[in-house]
Amino acid sequence: MFGYLIVLTVSAVVSYAATFLNRRLAFRFKAVVEPDERRVHQHPTATIGGVSMYFGFLAALGVAYLLPEFNKLFRGSSELLGVLLAGTVMFLVGLVDDFREVSAPAKVAGQVLAASVLTFFGVTMFYFKVPFAGVVVLSSSITPLLTAVWVVAMANAINLIDGLDGLASGIVAIAAGSFFLYSNRLVDLGALSVTSIGPLIAVITAGVCIGFLPHNFHPAKIFMGDTGALFLGLLMAASTSVVGGRTTDVSGETFFFFAPLFIPFFILGVPMLDMAFAIIRRTAKRTGVSTPDKQHLHHRLIQMGHGHRRSVLILWAWTAVLSGFVLTPTFTRTGNALVPFVAAALGVSLYTMFHPAIRDKAFSKPRKAWEREPIWVWFAKLVIRPDRGPIDEVGDGTGEDESLDSYSGHNAKKRVQK
Numbered sequence: 368m369f370g371y372l373i374v375l376t377v378s379a380v381v382s383y384a385a386t387f388l389n390r391r392l393a394f395r396f397k398a399v400v401e402p403d404e405r406r407v408h409q410h411p412t413a414t415i416g417g418v419s420m421y422f423g424f425l426a427a428l429g430v431a432y433l434l435p436e437f438n439k440l441f442r443g444s445s446e447l448l449g450v451l452l453a454g455t456v457m458f459l460v461g462l463v464d465d466f467r468e469v470s471a472p473a474k475v476a477g478q479v480l481a482a483s484v485l486t487f488f489g490v491t492m493f494y495f496k497v498p499f500a501g502v503v504v505l506s507s508s509i510t511p512l513l514t515a516v517w518v519v520a521m522a523n524a525i526n527l528i529d530g531l532d533g534l535a536s537g538i539v540a541i542a543a544g545s546f547f548l549y550s551n552r553l554v555d556l557g558a559l560s561v562t563s564i565g566p567l568i569a570v571i572t573a574g575v576c577i578g579f580l581p582h583n584f585h586p587a588k589i590f591m592g593d594t595g596a597l598f599l600g601l602l603m604a605a606s607t608s609v610v611g612g613r614t615t616d617v618s619g620e621t622f623f624f625f626a627p628l629f630i631p632f633f634i635l636g637v638p639m640l641d642m643a644f645a646i647i648r649r650t651a652k653r654t655g656v657s658t659p660d661k662q663h664l665h666h667r668l669i670q671m672g673h674g675h676r677r678s679v680l681i682l683w684a685w686t687a688v689l690s691g692f693v694l695t696p697t698f699t700r701t702g703n704a705l706v707p708f709v710a711a712a713l714g715v716s717l718y719t720m721f722h723p724a725i726r727d728k729a730f731s732k733p734r735k736a737w738e739r740e741p742i743w744v745w746f747a748k749l750v751i752r753p754d755r756g757p758i759d760e761v762g763d764g765t766g767e768d769e770s771l772d773s774y775s776g777h778n779a780k781k782r783v784q785k
Contacts, residue, residue: 449488
C-alpha cells in the first residue's frame, strides 16, 4: 500500500506543477477557449490541461517501475506498455482536437485505434460475471469489439460531463480513487490476481486529477480539454476492464451480486447517465449524437437555480454516494453499513431538488395571518435556509452565477449588472 501512496503523490505533484508551465504555453500557442453562448465561462481560458495529466501519468509510471512492489507488474507482462502506448494515442487525438476541430467520426476512429492498441497488448476483458446467469467467457473474436465499445463509451462519457469548472476532474478523481479501493480489496481477498494492473492505473488516474483540480476548480485557470477528457477515459477503461473482466467467482460474497463489471456503472454513474440522456435526447430531436447542447445534467442544475460551484459539488456528492454504496459491502459485508449512504443519498436528493427557485417561492410570497401555509412551503423552509452571504454581481466572472443572490426578509431581489 505504501507504494501506491508514493505513486499517488508523484502523479498529483507532477500534474499540479506542470500545469503552471502548461498554462503559459497554452496562451503562447493560442490553445485558448473563447467564451460563447454554449460555454459558461466569462473570459478566454487556456485549454490542453490534459498535457499536465499526461506528464503526471508518465512520472508516476516511471516511479512505479523503480519500486520493488510493482516489479511483478512490469517484468512479467506487457500490459502497462500497452496502456502507455494507447494512452499516448488517445492523448494525441485529444491534443489535435483541441488545436483544430476534428470531426466526430475522425475522433471516434482515433479512440478505436487506441482501443486496438490495448487489445494488441492484452489489456482486455477475458470473462465477466452476469447476475443470475453465471460467468460469460469472451471469445477472441468478440474481445476487440467489446474493448473498442468500452473505450469509446468511457472516453465520451467523461468528455460530455466536462462542462463546468472542476466537474470532470473531480468526478474522475472520486471514481478512480473508489475503484482503486475496490480493486485492491479484491486482490486482498484473492479474487483478483496480484499481477493485475487495475489498481495501479486507477490510483495514477486519481492522482493526476487531484493535482490538476486546484487549477481547474471554479473559476478555472485552465481546462483539461479533449486532451485530458479522452486520456482519462482511456485510463478508466483500461483499469475497469482488467478488473471487471478478470475477477474470479467468489461464492457467498454478497457484494458480487452486482458482478465486478457492473461496478464502474455505479462509480461513474453521473457521466454514464448524462451520456445516455444525451444520446436519447439528441436521437429524439433527430440531431447528430455529437451535436452540442445545453441540456446536460450540469446545465439543468444551473437552470434550476444552482450556481456554478454548487452544481459541481452536487454532482461530486452523487458520485461519492454511489461509490460509497458499492464500496461499503466489500469491506463490511453487512447491509446495515449501507444505511448512512442511503441517508446521504436522501440528503443530496433534497438539496438537489429544493433549489433556489423553490426557496424563492417559499420565502418571497407574503401570507395573511389566517392563511394556512402549504406543506411544501413549510418543508422547504424547514430543510433549506436562504443564502444570506454577499454574492458577486452576475457576469463579473469572479463568483457563482447564482439565480438568486440574496434574501431580505420575505422579498428576494436579484441584482442585475447594468
